[in-house]
Amino acid sequence: MPQHNLPIRHRLKAVVLIPLAAMAIALAVVSRPALHLALTAWNDQDQITPLPTGMVDDASRLNPTRMQIVQVPNHPVKAKALLRNLLQQAKIRGQKVAIAGARHTMGGQTIYAKGISLDMTGFNRMQLNPTTGILTVQSGAKWSKVIPYLNQQGYSVAVMQSNNDFSVGGTMNANAHGWQPDRPPFASTVESFELMLADGRIVQCSRQTNRELFSLVLGGYGLFGIILEVKLRVVPNQLYSAERTVIPSRDYVETYRRAVTKDVGMAYGRLSIAPDRFLQEAILTTYHRQTIGDRPLPLTESQPGIARTVFRGSVGNDYGKNLRWQLEKLNGGEVGTHVTRNQILNRPSSLFENYKQAETEILHEYFIPPESLELFLEQCRVIIPKHQADLLSVTVRNVYPDQDSFLRYADQEMFGLVMLFHQQRTAADEVKMQVLTQALIEAALAVGGRYYLPYRLHATPSQFDRAYPQATKFFQLKQKYDSNLIFDNYFYTKYGR
Ligand SMILES: Cc1cc2nc3c(=O)[nH]c(=O)nc-3n(C[C@H](O)[C@H](O)[C@H](O)COP(=O)(O)OP(=O)(O)OC[C@H]3O[C@@H](n4cnc5c(N)ncnc54)[C@H](O)[C@@H]3O)c2cc1C
Structure with a gap:
């Protein structure tokens, strides 16, 4: 009609x-998310009070400590003279020296109360030999300075963390790893370095010379000496196109094996932390190599934009967590566009950091053998809700066996699960986080896994020993190379004696 x-x-x-x-x-449909995001943006104001002069802290914001801070200059002769003199004085006065790069460890690995805090970040000169692909760099240089320098010459970092906030020395001492698939950790890219020992002597360390020290320093958390100049093997910068696959998380390893083909230069996974699909679903992102011209591609500054608001809106908010996961699945991000390796690596983690004075966010990482990944996740699906923990993200990376460092976390191929938790900066929340961490470490150990050492020192000494069976020998060698125990920090205080 x-x-x-x-x-x-x-x-x-x-x-x-x-x-x-x-x-x-x-x-x-639109107004609830719009209202949620508008409220989040409104409340997302920077309220962090700067530290008083003479105090240091680390990325946990849970370790404010008074120390004598010494800045190391980038003039090599002046730096070496200053450090030698400082070590002599420390020995005479019985003082401790804790070395610091960008202070992104979270458990006082750079801190010793009333000791000397060596701030290495000013020690940051660098020079690339484009013929050999070797970068000579002072250990305090941060990746945020190294990457733009390499970019101008068509080069990039071979293995590093997923963000650019860290120093070369800090990266060496944690023996970091990132989104580079089928690669051992960072140590594999170190050719050699100069090390100032506790008695002021400078020695060269490489796989050929002082091999024992070479392996102890890489992943050695600042306990053997001060790393000065480093020679790193770097790789050509590359242009990638990104692809993403949404899968049940139980299929992660199998999908990874199929998707990470020879043309993939970077890859990482993300697991759902949304209550509707808690650790049940995953997004695997792979970056496929494209042809890059001769001209260096410019780097643009990363902006947080709406991604920050969506992320911050998921803190303590189940609706926000579900919304974020739906958006992450819908939004292809870089999919369909071209992006360079350097552009991906040059993002600061600070884009998403917590701005609230009373709160903080804490990382954990568990290294799990491929065949046990789903077994470990099954445990996590029970343990994390049982402890009412506010889990904000889980990323997944692949790490190949590490042949170089002494205190190694990857003595076989591992999948690293990086978890970010939210907590209040209170004693009560510290206890809760400790109990949760110990339960997760136990679950990781039960399936042949390990946990990562740069974060909170919540593991019991027995858990530490079981995760790192080389530890007893490692600490004996610490005493051999630093008999006055000058290099010290909270990590050594907790597990070394
Ligand atoms: C937000 C965030 C994201 C992260 N992402 C990743 C990641 O993707 N992959 C990963 O593997 N790790 C990651 N980490 C951990 C990070 O790699 C380590 O904490 C690393 O040590 C940070 O570097 P830094 O310069 O801040 O080191 P610092 O915390 O300053 O120092 C770390 C250790 O190195 C020692 N040290 C530093 N410089 C020297 C030197 N010149 N000589 C001798 N000893 C020295 C210190 O004494 C200390 O024990 C992340 C951490 C945070 C907070």
Whole structure:
């Protein structure tokens, strides 16, 4: 029947009420997320109080400590003279020296109360030999300075963390790893380095010279000496196109094996932390190599944009967590576009950091053998809700066996699960986080896994020993190379004696 022949009541319904109802539904669908994100953005103001002079802290914001801070200059002769003199004085006065790069460890690995804090970040010169692909760099240089320098010359970092906030020395001492698939940790890219020992002597360390020290320093948390100049093997910068696959997390390893083909230069996974799909679903992102021209591609500054608001809106908020996961699945991010390796690596983690004075966010990482990944996740699905922990993200990386460092976390191929938890900066929340961490470490150990050492020192000494069976020998060798125990920090205090 033509519409003009309909009774007036039916015409009103067709012309006015149905579109109005559709608009109301559309508004309801859009308005809840819009309101949620608007409120999050409104509350997301930087409230962090700067540390008073003479105090240091680390990325946990749970370790404010008074120390004597010494800045190391980048002039090599002046730096070496200053450090030698400082070590002599420390020995005479019985003082401890804790070395610091960008202070992104979280358990006082750079801190010793009333000791000397060596701030290495000013020690940051660098020079690339483009013929050999070897970068000579002072250990305090941060990746945020190294990457733009390499970018101008068409080079990039071979293995590093997923962000650019860290120093070369800090990266060496944690023996970091990132989104580089099928690669051992960072140590594999170190050719050699100069090390100032506790007695002020400078020695060269490489796989050929002072091999024992070479392996102890890499992953050695600042306990053997001060790393000065480093020679790193770097790789050509590359252009990638990104692809993403959404899969059940139980299929992660199998999908990874299929998707990470020879043309993939970087890859990482993300697991759902949304209550509706808690650790049940994953997004695997792979970066496929494209042809890059001769001209260096410019780096652009990363902006947090709406991604920060979506992320911050998931803190302590189940609705926000579900919304974020839906958006992450929908939004292809870089999919369909081209992005360079350096652009991916040059993102600061600070883009997403917590701005609230009373709160903080803490990382954990568990290294799990491929065949046990789902077994470990099954445990996590029980343990994390049982402890009512606020889990904000889980990323997954692949690490190949480490042949270089002494205190190694990857003595076989591992998948690293990086978990970010939210907590209050209170003693009560510290206890809760400790109990949760110990339960997760136990679950990782039970399936042949390990945990990562740069974060909170919540593991019991027995858990540490079981995860790192080389530890007893490692600490004996510490005493051999630093008999006055000058290099010290909270990590050594807790597990070394
Ligand atoms: C937000 C965030 C994201 C992270 N992402 C990753 C990741 O993707 N992959 C990963 O593997 N790790 C990651 N980490 C851990 C990080 O790699 C380590 O904490 C690393 O040590 C940080 O480097 P840094 O310069 O801040 O080191 P610092 O915390 O300053 O120092 C770390 C250790 O190195 C020693 N040290 C530093 N410089 C020297 C030197 N010149 N000579 C001798 N000893 C020295 C210190 O004494 C200390 O024990 C992340 C950490 C945070 C907070």
